[in-house]
Amino acid sequence: MQHPTFIENRLAINRTGLWLFIFSDAFLFAALLASRYYLLGVLRPQEVNQPLGLALSIILLLSSLTAYRGETAAIYGDIRRFRRNILFTVGMGSLFLVGVGVEWAEAFHSFPPSTAYGTMFFTLTGFHGFHVLTGVLALLVVLLPGQKKRLAAGNYWGVEAMVKYWHFVDVAWVFIYPTLYLVS
Amino acid sequence: MPKPDLRAKLRLGLIVFVGLMAVEVIEYIVGTTISGALPYLVILTVPGAGLILYYYMHIEQIRHTGGE
Numbered sequence: 001m002q003h004p005t006f007i008e009n010r011l012a013i014n015r016t017g018l019w020l021f022i023f024s025d026a027f028l029f030a031a032l033l034a035s036r037y038y039l040l041g042v043l044r045p046q047e048v049n050q051p052l053g054l055a056l057s058i059i060l061l062l063s064s065l066t067a068y069r070g071e072t073a074a075i076y077g078d079i080r081r082f083r084r085n086i087l088f089t090v091g092m093g094s095l096f097l098v099g100v101g102v103e104w105a106e107a108f109h110s111f112p113p114s115t116a117y118g119t120m121f122f123t124l125t126g127f128h129g130f131h132v133l134t135g136v137l138a139l140l141v142v143l144l145p146g147q148k149k150r151l152a153a154g155n156y157w158g159v160e161a162m163v164k165y166w167h168f169v170d171v172a173w174v175f176i177y178p179t180l181y182l183v184s
Numbered sequence: 185m186p187k188p189d190l191r192a193k194l195r196l197g198l199i200v201f202v203g204l205m206a207v208e209v210i211e212y213i214v215g216t217t218i219s220g221a222l223p224y225l226v227i228l229t230v231p232g233a234g235l236i237l238y239y240y241m242h243i244e245q246i247r248h249t250g251g252e
Contacts, residue, residue, distance in 0.1 A: 012248065015245055015246075050215070054212045065200075067240075069194055073190070076190040178215060
């Protein structure tokens with residue numbers, strides 16, 4: 001049998017664990033961003049598709065809004081609104097991945113991975129894109145039927161954790177976008 | 185109809201989103217029109233990341249070690 005204090009503090013323990021994971025992951029992104037400036041300074045090829053970068057940013061920010069709305073709805077017990085918003089977030093995340101695919105197809109011709117900038121571009125967008133993919137899969141998990149019972153019982157930790165992770169992916173992009181698309 | 189508290193929180197999320205969009209557009213304009221924009225871009229990323237961390241990720245929860 002679990003000690004009552006442990007049960008009371010479980011949410012705090014879960015949150016601390018998640019934040020520690022997020023901070024450790026943030027250091028990986030920070031290392032990659034720093035290596036871009038260390039290796040290339042502020043050099044950027046003219047062929048970088050800046051409007052597409054802006055479009056990708058808007059898609060990701062919009063997905064963060066719907067993720068927030070989904071989490072808030074889950075906390076307030078509005079299951080229909082929760083499902084609708086999380087589904088929209090999954091859709092936006094998938095659209096983002098398609099956009100990155102389009103960008104990669106262009107980039108392979110303009111600055112292939114064999115070039116210095118290409119190495120940084122594909123590493124950063126690939127690493128981030130993998131996070132987006134895992135975020136989409138994680139959000140699909142919270143849409144599984146079993147989650148509905150947990151939400152009805154007031155246990156929304158699963159939703160909170162996945163949505164926090166999704167926002168973290170967005171924060172990472174806030175730094176990646178100017179680093180790859182705008183700095184010159 | 186959503187509860188009043190829920191409505192207020194949803195509205196807050198929308199306001200934060202508008203702020204984020206504004207930062208992103210300003211960043212784009214600065215990055216595409218000004219040469220040597222790195223210092224401005226660094227400054228602009230702070231409010232963008234800060235808004236998400238504070239309002240969407242509730243980073244202040246880190247201080248509440250006793251849970252809710």
